[in-house]
Amino acid sequence: MIKAILIFNNHGKPRLSKFYEHYSEDTEQQIIRETFHLVSKRDENVCNFLEGGMLIGGSENKLIYRHYATLYFVFCVDSSESGLGILDLIQVFVETLDKCFENVCELDLIFHVDKVHNILAEMVMGGMVLETNMNEIITQVDAQNKMEKSEAGIAGAPARAVSAVKNMNLPEMPRNINIGDISIKVPNLPSFK
């Protein structure tokens, strides 16, 4: 079972946290910090598995992670999950995000937390893998977007107009980094802690 899914950037700022077991809000934050501490001190080129931190069950659980440019994707799982399987799942998740956001970058995760949660919900439910087929996931997400659009109607128009302005305001200086076979556009975020 997947106990938690955490995404944070190179500085440990959480970008997404999803816990499938209940922890208090404080503990959740501590787990994120502890996990960041464990994962970030590891070299590149070492393996993608390590034992979980004390807060999330110690050696009972495994942390399986991938590091993409500015972001760490960490899955905390128990012994019933296949390690390589979860690695692939992370890859599917990232590829799906990439398709949905058209070259996903850290900012997309920040500004569209709800969308990211929706995409994740199509893949993992209550800590179990729901769907691994990317096309299926994207079909579902598309269907949701269509519904959203149709509901937004006239009321949504002004919002869309201003968000176009928003996009112009945001300094995005993409540099493309190749990871595996997908490219994630990584914004330069000097001011962002």
Added chain:
Amino acid sequence: MPAVSKGDGMRGLAVFISDIRNCKSKEAEIKRINKELANIRSKFKGDKALDGYSKKKYVCKLLFIFLLGHDIDFGHMEAVNLLSSNKYTEKQIGYLFISVLVNSNSDLISLINNAIKNDLSSRNPTFMNLALHCIANVGSREMAEAFAAEVPRILVAGDTMDSVKQSAALCLLRLNRTSPDLVLMGEWTARVVHLLNDQHLGVVTAATSLITTLAQKSPEDFKTSVSLAVARLSRIVSSASTDLQDYTYYFVAAPWLSVKLLRLLQCYPPPEDGAIRGRLTECLETILNKAQEPPKSKKVQHSNAKNAVLFEAISLIIHHDSEPTLLVRACNQLGQFLQHRETNLRYLALESMCTLASSEFSHEAVKTHIETVINALKSERDVSVRQRAVDLLYAMCDRSNAKQIVAEMLSYLETADYSIREEIVLKVAILAEKYAVDYTWYVDTILNLIRFAGDYVSDEVWYRVIQIVINRDEVQGYAAKTVFEALQAPACHENLVKVGGYILGEFGNLIAGDSRSSPLVQFDLLHSKFHLCSVPTRALLLSAYIKFINLFPEVKGTIQEVLRSDSQLRNADVELQQRAVEYLRLSSIASTDILATVLEEMPPFPERESSILAKLKRKKGPGNLHPDLDENRKERSANGGTADHSSTTSNAKSSPLSFVGDLLAPASTAPSTKRPRPVSSSYLLQAPLTPIPPQASAVPVLLSAGPLFQVAASPTPSTDLLGLGSTITTQNSAPPASKGTSLLVDVFSENIAAFPVETPVAVGPVADENFSRFVCKNNGVLYENQLLQIGLKSEFRQNLGRMYVFFGNKTSTQFMNFAASVVCQDTLQTQLNVHAKPADPTVDGGAQLQQILNIECMSDFVDAPVLNIQFRYGGTLQNVAVKLPITLNKFFQPTEMTSQDFFQRWKQLGAPQQEVQKIFKAKHSMDTEVTKAKIMGFGAALLDGVDPNPSNFVGAGVIHTKTTQVGCLLRLEPNTHAQMYRLTLRTSRDTVSQRLCDLLSEQF
């Protein structure tokens, strides 16, 4: 086409996030957040009804704030209101807020439940999915109560959409996890199994996860899933990579589903049906073959997916532990990965090999990789991988390579990462003890441990070395010499001082003959460390000093001088002061004889499970310790549970009792021969050199009352300091009196209705005349007297059994208040579960009453349960107690094998404790056919043409218990001339060998 258009963001949200980004300090950020929280709060509280867009925007803001680690204490009600919206957008954001922010014990759950109920019955798949997700994510008990019945209905309903089915399966799984008692098996279970045949692979994946979890809970209900899973797996494995379209991931067909199916199969033993078994073996072979094929893509995802399936297949092969060829192939495959350039594969290979090492078929094959593993320990850059290498070395260690492995681990310890040092210390200590052939090596190893990593040597480790030195007299002199030398180092670890103080205090006399280690030199050496040590160590040293006074009268003056000094007598620490005062008094007023009695050498410690092992188990959880023969043996002998059959064995070495005796015997004779000291009559009168824990000093001591008895009294609580306090209770467990009462309690508790207030009746002798007749057969008459006849009919499969007990009333009068119960005494309670279904309280004259017993074998056992029957016949209460013939061999599954296999395994089980042999006189005529029938009735497969001597009988089988499976080989050699038999049993577990040998030898 991007699925999420970037243009539809919310401006307010974007501005807020940008603001936070621009905050220069944490304070500024908090200020901005508080401002925003106040704003949202006022909006929510305001009179103006918010439109859906605004609500969504504010909820998104709250989510973002929450993610940054700030508490959100409002907005829940608004989110719940969003749930009842008809608009997807609003509903969706409401559910999102709830699944992220609402925990399972919120008081809003009943409101949320209402909304979920509406959505589940909406027949709108999108809404249903949202609701199911919410149940799965929150998973509270209240939700389980509300929906545990509804979700299975949705899951198996014919008109449910695929995506909803998927969600329903996982939702049910979650409910089963959080509240297993509420998810009841029903007619839906059979239909769930058939989801494995579903067209939609997503549904199959979700269903497989569900079935895997449910099958662990009630394997019988889902047994049919095995054949379906094998069929499905076979279709996937043999499909061309394009067949499964979207579920093909980087040229690998449905890797996740394959992994899940292989996991499901690990819930069950190898399929019994030959055809299914063959098909599964074929699948596993195909997977192993594919691993050898050149990759279809250079991308890492391709090899990841392929290997994910491979590793899971290997896990299944290890789990089945029955196909030697597959096991060896798996081991070779893993061996290749050990040197793979992908770190992940090296890591996983080490991990899988750990489990492979505990299989008797592949242990040797794993051992061949020792050099590679040691190399990994030395050269891997990644601590995760190094840790797995340590685990594997620990798992593959046996007597043949223990010295090498311990040496490597010790040398690694010097440079090891701090995070894993303590674990390595524990492992080295365990291996050194377990495989010590000569104990000087053991002592050296532990002292090295303290030297290299003193800070990580826990108390358990140094307690243990002292236990062992005290119990083994041949090592005492060496230990004294070695600690003496080790203490010469200018800086030594405090743990070394503790061990040194204890051992020199006990055995310093053994090296006192050498002028370089004369008593005074020893004392000066110890005392030179005194001032650098903590209070508990100083206390221990003071005890060592008083022991010195007894051992070496010539240093009495010097030591008294030290005890008398102000720094001792007036020490601020009450424990030290008390010891100094008492020891000084004791040494001045007691005569040599009394002193010698009080300060007698410590008695040997009772043998028990190593406290280090207990510590490692606590640290790592039981899963990481492979089941080990030696450990089991120690546990068994520590519990003293195998007493009754040891006298019959002809192979004394394999008797667990003699193992204990072995440890204890030398120690009990040693003191008188080694040292010219009076041997005390009572061990109680011995002052132990124990570091008394702080609270022990609370015992008030009145010096004038006679110091002798105070010193003598203190041992009682602290003799057991070296580990597990529970031994006393386990060793004396179940005195006869309590046995009787617990038995009665059992009788009454199960039959309260039948016996309103009955005077307790002493249970008479347990009848067992017919017991041995049932060892090789399952049906017959077990017991008979003038009133009652008891017949049995039973069937056993793997570790489960069902027994039909027929109670025949031989009289013409009705039996009243009839009750029968089964009692498992003492240790048997944990080894065997016997559940008796309630039966009628009356048996008419001439009629028969049937009662069903369900039996589950948890672990191997020796004793038999007792069937207690009570009934009222005429005016009198009748009691009958009969030993029920449930014997270990009932859980035999025969195994056919070739002659070559047989002898290979026979050799593997060559350790002395694994074999039990018995030579005995024939009691019946030595008829070949009868003997054959008996061996088959016993449960083993009779193997023809295996033994070169045709008159010998050879059998093989596997004993199934819930915890383990024990492979058993047997050989019966009749000698018609002498009317004798020789029976040899070899199994991987000594207690099993012994029990089976005892049972079978009675049959001929």
